[in-house]
Amino acid sequence: MAANSVRQTPWTTVRATLKRPVVAGAMLIFYIVAAVVILSSLDRGNLWFPFYSTLLFPTLILSPFFVLAAPVQGWFKGVLVVVLLFVAIPYLGMRDTSYLELVIQICIFAGLALGLNIVVGFAGLLDLGYIAFFAVGAYMWAMFTSGAPTVFNINGWLVPETAFYIFIIFGIIVAAIVGILLGLPVLRLRGDYLAIVTLGFGEMIRVIANNLDQPINFTNGSQGLFDVGRPPIPFFMRDGVLTAERMLGLSITNVEPLSQQLLFYFIAIGIVAIIIMVARRLDNSPIGRAWTAIREDEVAAIAMGVPLVRMKLMAFAMGASFAGAIGVIYGAKQTFVSPESFSLIQSISILAMVIVGGMGGIRGALLGAVIVTLLNLLVLKNLSLQINALRNVDFIVPIINFRIQNWPSQLEPAKYERLIFGLLLILMMIFRPAGLLPEPRRRMELAQKKEEEAILGEGASPAADVLNDQPTVTARPDAEQA
């Protein structure tokens, strides 16, 4: 600080001005208002609409993170975030439902990322089958309300749609139980084995869901459960939409679906808020510290009296229960649940969120969820839409003279999410293993590691690792024994 104040360059003056709470606050307000106004005035018919919305929407959705990082007072941050969540985004959603849909998806994935963050980030158990618990929640609600010819439907065991909120709680409980059941046999395994086994469990749940239409039809097999029930729209939601329509002078034709979407939006925000709260409390509790101890050094943790099995099971159960609750919401929102939605790629995408944001941090997991979901559902999708739009008008890219119509039809960006996830994982691991918003303890750890490496010299780093490692079974030549 002292060094900076000695030289008064124009840049430092600008920075000092920007750091004043009033200026920063005004800029934030201007930024958010500008983003909302520009976004809501975009014309869907425009040829370059996908391109513009890809540029603008992330700026709005990422603004809470700027708000939280800005040098303004706490209450002001709170007000801004609340206004953003309860005014700006619903308003935008009324103008264009696809944005609302996107935000709901982001909330769903944020909940999942926070849940996985407990298992992977807090307790250090790499779970590649996390989507299984999500599937448990989604299937639970879907089985009891679907119009598909399942055993529940045929025997009239369906539950009324008002039971949705109770089922969120059921989802939490059942997913936690499944988490404990899956966790019990695998907890003795070391990190990398655990990853493969959880991957196996995830695939098993998918295959079972795929095949449980015989002999008794529980899941309707690969056709999936359709006509899943949705929670009834409360009267104030519909009234609210109508009032907003009158006040803002909009003409909303789809009041019913819009209020439904808004309801899901508020439910999802509520659940994510609860999850954030629980995760924060857990992190600062004896349980959270026990998880950290297990993550850092399992043997040392046992030696210090941390009940290993109970704590690991608890991490599994907590992570799973979040996914279960989110799964119930997902099932109701999509009104269609099929095994396809719960494949390995989903587990990996959630892992990518946790890693991009920063393992072990709550804000990091949220940021990761926003970034990865936007990449997947907005950027890639809009790229496809843009290419198709340009294909229809026979656009020729200037300079390189490339006819968009020559773009191979199979090369549709929306279907290349694996490329993005894979690249993200590799690049993050190589260049920023602690994530974009690193958790303080992890940042310390990595810095320490680097120091050690610097002391040992570069050539010695693999050797140092081996010295710390246990001697393992090696490829022994059998012929020698003969």
Next chain:
Amino acid sequence: MLDAGRSSLGSVSARSVLGWVYRFILFPIGQMLVFIVGAALVLTLLSYLLALLFPEPRPNISLMTQVNRQLPGMIVSGITIGFVYAMIALGYTLVYGVLKFINFAHSEIFMFGSVVGFEVMQRLAEGGNLPGWSPVLLVAFVVLAAMLASGLLAVLIERVAYRPLRGAPRLVPLISAIGVSFFMIDVVRAFQAITRNDFNLTYPLNNLEWIRNPVKLAIGEATVNIRPTQFIVVLGAVVTLIALNYFVNGTKLGRGIRAVSQDMATAGLMGINVNRMISLTFFVGGAFGGAAGALFGMNVGTVTPFVGFIPGIKAFTAAVLGGIGNITGALLGGLTLGLIESFLNGLLVYFPVLGQRYTDVFAFSVLILILIFRPSGLLGERVDEKV
């Protein structure tokens, strides 16, 4: 190890030639035979036991006659797929032996091999001179091309995605490997989308006369159709496995790999270039994955960029079953798992509730059971974690 050193001095006596033939050709073949016969015998006994316990799982179907009729067929297909698993499992095991790290991207190296095999054959077919090739030469050419491509890819992956992470916590390279795996799938997919606009890559085997006619074999009431591709898989696998055994146990480079896998630090102090040995290990493991991919592709006919996942997981299961880090274990695990799978495929059909649909789940269950009850595998040694 000492033996290999002495024979490389060049004292060629009849005794040492015989010893060499025994060590590097007869012994590995014998080992494979023992594993196959052992696993097949145990599974045969188990299926007869099953037939005694459930004589009629479905009305009017006697399990005993079905077992009698299907037994040779199940064994043949089990051996075929078992060799493929064994060859992929070798890649996991070699890398694990040296780096103590599960190379999650190995399934994609296998996939890459199968795609390269397809590309080579397709290019030859498009040139119109595919039928002119002699079968042995064609297969050898395709397999060698796939081996080279996959081996180089594995070295590249190690260099780019794993080497910068050496010394990091255990989960870091694993996550990077998962990333590589997903990245590879879509890169191959994009490449095929651009060049062929199709992801289902069908090997151009139809215009090859010799590959179409299966060999009929009749044993009692059972008849087996052995496809020539199955011969190719088994033969190719046996040849490459013998070559690997020689490479690891009979050459100086192999000795280097073994030294690095036993103790990386000491090997480095003894003047072994550790990084080069690791690259070499990845090359060998990748080459085996590629060979398995090409052979697998020729056997099943159609491959896609997604073809790697299930065989990859099963081969990993095989490696763990045999004891990860142990080359012989990979062979044993692969053959055992292949035979188990083929028996299950053949027999589960007769049980109404189960059916074939759960065979993939079964491989996972095997993996979980082994990891719970014998994490070190069949041939592995038990090692406790040291603090």
